[in-house]
Amino acid sequence: xxxxxxxSVSKVIDGKPDAVRSALVCLLAEGHLLIEDVPGVGKxxxxxxxxxxxxxxxxxxxxxxxxxxxxxxxxxVFNPVDREFEFKPGAVFANIVIADEINRSSPKxxxxxxxxMEEGQVTVDGRTHLLPEPFLVVATQNxxxxxxxxxxxxxxxxxxxxxxxxxxxxxxxxxxMLRQRxxxxxxxxxxxxxxxxxxxxxxxxxxxxxxxxxxxxxxxALASAxxxxxxxxxxxxxxxxxxxxxxxxVWAALDGRGFVIPDDVTALLxxxxxxxxxxxRSAGGARARTTADAIASIxxxxxxxxxxxxxxxx
Numbered sequence: 163x164x165x166x167x168x169x170s171v172s173k174v175i176d177g178k179p180d181a182v183r184s185a186l187v188c189l190l191a192e193g194h195l196l197i198e199d200v201p202g203v204g205k206x207x208x209x210x211x212x213x214x215x216x217x218x219x220x221x222x223x224x225x226x227x228x229x230x231x232x233x234x235x236x237x238x239v240f241n242p243v244d245r246e247f248e249f250k251p252g253a254v255f256a257n258i259v260i261a262d263e264i265n266r267s268s269p270k271x272x273x274x275x276x277x278x279m280e281e282g283q284v285t286v287d288g289r290t291h292l293l294p295e296p297f298l299v300v301a302t303q304n305x306x307x308x309x310x311x312x313x314x315x316x317x318x319x320x321x322x323x324x325x326x327x328x329x330x331x332x333x334x335x336x337x338x339m340l341r342q343r344x345x346x347x348x349x350x351x352x353x354x355x356x357x358x359x360x361x362x363x364x365x366x367x368x369x370x371x372x373x374x375x376x377x378x379x380x381x382x383a384l385a386s387a388x389x390x391x392x393x394x395x396x397x398x399x400x401x402x403x404x405x406x407x408x409x410x411x412v413w414a415a416l417d418g419r420g421f422v423i424p425d426d427v428t429a430l431l432x433x434x435x436x437x438x439x440x441x442x443r444s445a446g447g448a449r450a451r452t453t454a455d456a457i458a459s460i461x462x463x464x465x466x467x468x469x470x471x472x473x474x475x476x
Contacts, residue, residue, distance in 0.1 A: 163364060164190075164416055166355040167215050174211035174348040175204055177335030183416065184326045184433060185212050185300065189361065190368045190415075191408040193323025194279050194299040196264075196314075196437065203328040205302035209260045210349060212300065216361060217354035218257035219294060225267040227310070231274035235284040236291070249286060254278050257294050257358050261301035265311045272318050275299060279321040296361045316396065316440070323405045324430075325437035371411040372421040380464070381406050381427055387460040388439060394456050396440035406434045428465075432457050 164186065171182045181197075185208060188195040197205040213220040223234060236252035253259065254275065264272060278284050282293045301322070304311055319325075331339065342348065356364070381403055389397030410426040417426075432454060441452040 163356055163360060167212075170215040170352055170355045171208070171211045173351055175208050176338060177331050178204070178208070178328060181208060181326055181328055184324055185209075186416070187409050187412045187430075188300075188323050189216075189296070189298050190364050191323060191405070191412045192296065192298075192365060193405055193409065194321060195301070196319070196322040196325040197300065197302045197328065198305065198325055198437075199327045199329065201304060203330060205328055206260070206262055207349075208328065209262075209300040209302060211352055213258040213260060214349055214352040215355050216258060216358065217356065218296070218358035218361070219255075220258045220260070221253045221256035222260040222262060223253045224262050225264045225271070227267060229267045229271050231271050232286075234271065234274040235278070236286055238287045238289075247287070249289065249291060251291070252284075254284060255291075255293060257296055257298065257361075259297075259299045261299055263303060264301040265303040265314055267312070269312055269315050269318075272312070272314060276317060276321060294358075296358060296365065316438075319437050320399055320401055322437065323409060324433040326433055368412045368415045371415050371419070373407060373411065374421070377410075377422050377424065377427065378407065380424055381410070383464055384427070384431060384460060385435075387464060388435060388456070391456050391460060393441055393452060394439050395442045396438070398435050398438055402435055402438050406430060409434055428461060431461065 167186055168179075168182055171185070172179070175182055185195055187193075189212070195209075197208060199205055210222075223229075232252065234252050234254050236250050236255070238247040239250050240246075241248045261275065278293060278297075279299055282295070282297050283290050284293065285291075299322075303314070330336075385398040385400075385403040385406070388394055391397065406427065407422075409430045410422045413426045413430060414420075414422045435457060436453045439453040439456065441456070
């Protein structure tokens, strides 16, 4: 079933297998995905292709400077007939929510997603409303250097399991796009290949992947190293460590294994950790570059100093 999802999304996103796999990992690990890159490279198309491949409710929110928190979560409206306030659900009430250009709205509106992403619910006027399951937020954002963008708060970034970049397509893929998309919308060819109930079954399947204590110690050691790194002012949170382990389970399951190996953790370290880290001012440079360098140095040191045995096949 996972192969069918990948094949379905790949009809639209050609030549980006890593991006497609990352989106699937977030879906099955019950995380959320942040796609950051320049305009026009397929960020929103990836989100829409994933949503179209799942037979579930999908809502798209175009984040703009005038978007209000109530537009996202919903509002209470007075009903003059019953003389009571009724809750009108916002756009976040869906299985898959596409938050397009999330950093073009104010931090106040961005933070409207915090409770939803962490707890699967929203609270409006003192009343709590549960969101449907499964629940996935796929957010896109442009680099902060772009005009009219706001930096995501640290608490908001920490809610995203992974941050990825699409990158420009290679010449073959771009030429194929010109030939195939001149008169046809590729999304028209995408049909659902799995139901919401099927996604929940896949989530349970991935949860049962075995993680040996040595692998858990390895993940904790990597997270701890970010908190004492001289070039980092803010290290990975305990939430990041937990999400790294969850993502590694799915990564192993997609490779047909019932157990996690160190390479699963290593492969996911940058997309899971990098967007949560903040470099010191003395480190200089762009955040993406300095945090990636710090992660690379941590991997080199931890891998050299800690032996991590292969997980048990139990």
